[in-house]
Amino acid sequence: MGVFKSKNHFPVEGRTILVTGGSQGMGKGIAQLLAGKGANVLIVARNVQKLESALEDIRKSARDPSTQRFYFISADLSNPRSAASAIDQATTWNNGSPPDSVICCAGAAHLGFFVDLDPAVFEEQMGTNYFSAAYTAHAVARAWLAHPPTPKKSPMALEPRHIVFTSSLVAFLPFTGYTAYTTAKCALRALSETLSQEFLLYEDHSPMRSHCVFPGTIFGAGLDTENALKPEITKQLEEGDDGKTPEQVAAATIKNLESGDELITVSGLLGKAMKSGSLGGSKRSGYGIIDWMMSWATTVILAFVRREMDGKVRAWGKRKNMGKIKDDNM
Numbered sequence: 273m274g275v276f277k278s279k280n281h282f283p284v285e286g287r288t289i290l291v292t293g294g295s296q297g298m299g300k301g302i303a304q305l306l307a308g309k310g311a312n313v314l315i316v317a318r319n320v321q322k323l324e325s326a327l328e329d330i331r332k333s334a335r336d337p338s339t340q341r342f343y344f345i346s347a348d349l350s351n352p353r354s355a356a357s358a359i360d361q362a363t364t365w366n367n368g369s370p371p372d373s374v375i376c377c378a379g380a381a382h383l384g385f386f387v388d389l390d391p392a393v394f395e396e397q398m399g400t401n402y403f404s405a406a407y408t409a410h411a412v413a414r415a416w417l418a419h420p421p422t423p424k425k426s427p428m429a430l431e432p433r434h435i436v437f438t439s440s441l442v443a444f445l446p447f448t449g450y451t452a453y454t455t456a457k458c459a460l461r462a463l464s465e466t467l468s469q470e471f472l473l474y475e476d477h478s479p480m481r482s483h484c485v486f487p488g489t490i491f492g493a494g495l496d497t498e499n500a501l502k503p504e505i506t507k508q509l510e511e512g513d514d515g516k517t518p519e520q521v522a523a524a525t526i527k528n529l530e531s532g533d534e535l536i537t538v539s540g541l542l543g544k545a546m547k548s549g550s551l552g553g554s555k556r557s558g559y560g561i562i563d564w565m566m567s568w569a570t571t572v573i574l575a576f577v578r579r580e581m582d583g584k585v586r587a588w589g590k591r592k593n594m595g596k597i598k599d600d601n602m
């Protein structure tokens with residue numbers, strides 16, 4: 273049956289994988305899934321209590337608890353020195369080799385209308401969502417180049433090492449209320465795609481791959497926190513997405529990594545359609561046929577979707593008298 277079995281581009285058994293934001297939500301889901309597939313897993317986040325309790329659950333998901341190893345590192349990854357130190361600690365723990373792959377899930381959304389946000393939020397959102405991943409990637413790419421890969425199977429086979437970024441469906445279509453967050457998530461897409469090309473420089477001696485995941489709504493504590501600040505109109509615009517559990521998002525992410533996708537969606541047809549409408553010069557999945565055919569439909573559909581969304585936003589502003597100068601100010 274070997275002929276029909278396609279290559280697994282993301283083997284994890286016996287590998288060491290670092291997951292940022294691994295203490296809850298999607299990151300924890302991914303860490304548990306990788307543990308179940310036989311990987312050694314490190315998780316990084318700030319809050320130690322959450323890290324400890326997540327690590328317990330990850331350990332319980334292990335395929336073989338007698339051989340697999342698990343560890344947590346507490347670090348604020350929006351600080352470049354802390355991110356570099358986290359990769360150093362991970363390398364020391366992993367007997368001197370950097371983690372084989374890194375999955376960056378750390379992130380959080382601060383919602384609100386642009387004019388209502390304190391300017392500090394723009395910087396915080398870049399730190400939490402963009403710099404946390406950029407600094408982690410920078411530190412691990414340097415470590416990878418300093419530690420050439422050791423062949424896992426035959427002497428000739430060099431397994432690529434992978435860095436995975438987590439963006440969002442909001443990177444494909446504007447959603448009112450998300451300015452501070454979406455800009456950081458779009459920056460992650462640009463980083464991932466530029467890196468995927470730049471990594472080709474090292475293809476012969478130190479193959480590396482970068483990927484970007486674009487989840488839709490993920491249920492959990494992160495979503496509950498962001499919803500407290502989310503404008504009603506934003507909730508209306510997001511209604512087309514039913515949402516997924518962290519476990520569903522984790523499973524779809526790993527499945528797509530295994531099939532070798534660079535840009536990964538995890539929301540069924542909705543995600544595939546939104547992605548295909550924004551491909552430009554981006555890498556297609558497989559031979560690109562499905563992306564290409566789908567894009568015929570979505571360039572048309574998305575124009576209508578956008579019109580409908582804009583109509584909702586315009587009507588909302590009108591109903592709430594937004595932007596109107598109060599009479600007593602005149």
Ligand SMILES: NC(=O)C1=CN([C@@H]2O[C@H](COP(=O)(O)OP(=O)(O)OC[C@H]3O[C@@H](n4cnc5c(N)ncnc54)[C@H](OP(=O)(O)O)[C@@H]3O)[C@@H](O)[C@H]2O)C=CC1
Nearest residue numbers: 293295297298317318319348349378379440488489490494
């Ligand atoms: N929830 C959703 O609807 C969607 C989420 N996403 C993105 O998917 C990812 C996962 O989302 P979700 O499952 O909701 O995540 P959660 O909010 O549940 O968890 C976020 C994780 O990131 C960690 N983290 C946050 N900031 C930092 C930091 N500065 N340094 C280190 N760790 C940090 C948190 O731990 P601690 O606070 O202890 O540091 C926690 O482990 C995020 O990047 C999010 O932006 C994308 C689309 C939709």
Ligand SMILES: CCCCCCCCCCCCCCCC(=O)[C@@H](N)CO
Nearest residue numbers: 381440441488489510512513545573577
């Ligand atoms: C053919 C195209 C049809 C388009 C339909 C539009 C509806 C899609 C809704 C998507 C909702 C956005 C979810 C991500 C939110 C997010 O990233 C935050 N929650 C972060 O925490």
